[in-house]
Amino acid sequence: MKCRAEYTKLGMIRYISHLDLVRLFERALERGKIPVLYSDGYNPHPKFSLGNPLSLGVESESEFLEIQLEDDYPPENLAKDLNPHLPQGIKIKNILTDFPKKSIQQSVASCLYVFDLPDDRVNLAQVFETFTDFPILRRRKKGRKKIIVEENAMDWIYSLRQEGSTLYGHFSSQEGKTLRPDSFLKAFDKKYPLGWDLDEVNVKRVTNYDPEGREFHGK
Secondary structure: OEEEEEEEEOHHHHHOOHHHHHHHHHHHHHHOOOOEOEOOOOOOOEOEEEEOOOOOOEEEEEEEEEEEEOOOOOHHHHHHHHHHHOOOOEEEEEEEOOOOOOOHHHHOOEEEEEEEOOOOOOOHHHHHOOOOOOEEEEEEEEOOEEEEEEEEOHHHEEEEEEEOOEEEEEEEEEOOEEOOHHHHHHHHHHHOOOOOOHHHOEEEEEEEEOOOOOEOOOO
């Protein structure tokens, strides 16, 4: 039985890497005695995956875990059995057993981010309206190598809105056109110097959207 779980990643746990997050879930599944299925082979691993990875240091209200469980395990028990073994900030909040076969990466077309800016002296949304292009640096494959190229991400920004020192950014997350919030800040600062320590800007992913623009919570 395959389940899809929506979970949060809030607070200091946002600084954990994707690989460490995988290990964290492996330990939590073991401690919670969750009957997860394992892969075959010499070194079997629990059958689960994490979708739509976050940039390091970004919080999220909506992340996804896909997991294969033994058929006789009640899926509605997963949150109750797993949450006590997860650290503060990570919490399973929704479980689905009936969902499309499309992967999370295929299902999520865009994301809404909230930026807590150091001050409100600059309205980034108004400044952005004056831009005719928005160059960012991306790592792309060229044959067997990876090279750094400059691309125009103007069309990857669906909307920007600022209220006081809070900025709301709706960005594309489509394959080949994913705009990470940290890349957005660095590119903006290069085009219009902000005078901030960008590492001090707290960012949170609050909503995922499907290709039709509907909120996505797993199906």
